[in-house]
Amino acid sequence: MSVEPNDPGAAPAAPAAPSDFIRDIVAQHVADQRYPRIVTRFPPEPNGYLHIGHAKSICLNFGLARENGGICNLRFDDTNPAKEDIEYVESITTDVRWLIAGWADDCLGFKPKGAHPAAITSHGKPDLYLGSSEPSALSSHLSTGSAAAEPFFASDYFDALHGYAIELIKRGQAYVCDLTPKETEEYRGAPDKPGRNSPFRDRSVAENLDLFARMTAGEFPDAARTLRAKIDMASPNMWLRDPLLYRIRHIPHYHAGDKWCVYPLYDYAHCLSDYLEGISHSVCSLEFVPHRALYDWVLAALDLPRPLPRQYEFAKLVPTYTLLSKRNILRLVQEKIVAGWDDPRLPTLSGLRRRGIPASAIRKFVTSVGVTTFNSVTDIAVFEHAVREELNTLAPRRLAVLKPIKIVLTNIPAGETISCDATNDPQSETPTTRPIALTREVFIESDDFAEVPPPKYFRLKPGGEVRLKYACIIKLDEIVKDAAGAISELRCTADLTTRAGGANVDRKVKGTIHWVSATQCLDAEVRLYDRLFTVAEPGAEDDFLKVVNPHSLEVVTAKLEPSLASATPADRFQFERLGYFALDPKDSTPGKLVFNRTISLKDTWAKK
């Protein structure tokens, strides 16, 4: 669960978020002093890995806290024991910490380690009014960022939630229903057709209390009974047709253990969890709009002290050429289209991190797309632009040749080394350099040579000249082919007077290409990634497996300049004229370097 401490992605680069309708609302509430403190939350269910869509929510929620001197709680919304696992708690925690590192870590709300929030607030009255007159009693016990602290779990509130359920029954606002799942569905009606009341709707408080106690005690099998809110079976809002509050599940819970066999449902647990944590603004995505009435109903039915948390909804991120749902990503993993949840081609945060995308680039991207209630589709080019922009300032330059072709500089004696200075950071005001070796034999990119050049080809061609970057101009004299007719080497003459400091350094040629010494270089596996899908909206296909890009991964053995031997997974590099690359944190070893191409450089020539 560690995050690379010197991850360049942790660099501040705090994008100033432009305002949006949610920030405007929060700003108004701050001005009105409506809440003692702005407290938001990021509430994933630990049933899968986080992806870039979640990053939008994380940046919004943490951004809101950060901009208003508040905190944002990482809370695991773990009310369904059938789906959740500690494995996901760990990966999600890692991903969140990585994404906000250096930007909003101070806003991360934690509970003191070992403390039980319900215990903190209940004061011996575990069943009700956990906050007493203090609406955010829990948050007053919170620390932020402390190492001896842990994130929140909805399952830590099971006692409190159960107590509230009993209170709802006592108030005549909830009842135990014996309808089967099938019957429950039938009674619910349809969006354009009212439902019918359950025959169990008018049970006495005493009977409901008894039945709920026996449900809790484990007397009944799974799905035999439910606890339901008594609202309105004819409501045009389906979520108000006596929604289920509790269901029976004889399954142990990964976090709460085997104490319970009744588990609360989302709509009941979420608003109360927000309340218990003193959340002021509960921000979620648009599909929860119809749930808001229920969110408010539960809090009102319990007559909880104000100010109450409020739910606000925004549109999810939908990038082109990308599939985001857990179900679909799972299928890609299971069908072995990708190597795992952290495959660098996946939009999971672990995949993006492994690919070398800096957290700051993800923040920049999700900030740039804004927050609205319009279901939009964001061109993945906007993401790629943010990544390049970030990496351009972050990544030192290095020389590497992906698909080598050998050049022999016939006027340089074998064994001689000419040292050249290569710039590390051309964007810097005070650039630094490192020495690289020019030798008789060098590799250049095979794309940088054409025996029959297309029009306006600036690179190496028969009889032509190019500059070897940081070194000198060379002229192609002879193409040597083997018996099969394949090119084995290119014999060139180096004009050493065009080196830095040389008499003819200013002589211009149209092309400048990258290269590495053939005798002083490193071999490395380099993985070249491309979009996983060939169409902009793979989710709109009947079967997205049919539009998987067969060339989404190409593996090459590249030649690298020797300085790359000391690279670490936290480093980012630009391999000049090629793109940005980072060491694969999983597969790379000092003996066998493996680089991932994070993203290519823009290439307006290739487009033509």
Added chain:
RNA sequence: UGCCUGAUGGUGUAAUGGUAGCACAGGCGACUUUGACUCGCCUAGUCAUGGUUCGAAUCCAUGUCGGGCAGCCA
């Protein structure tokens, strides 16, 4: 044909009754020891029809089109 919700260049977003702007993408050019970066210029938009108003992307009405809602998932 229920309820909720939305619609601004190709894409995303701003303008909160007063000059429709920004970014991405695309095009052209300058610069360049990265065909990158940077810089300059250009292309291109208020869903429709009415109404209110001196003035409407914004307010009202109607329509059109899109998204969401019938898990004991979240």
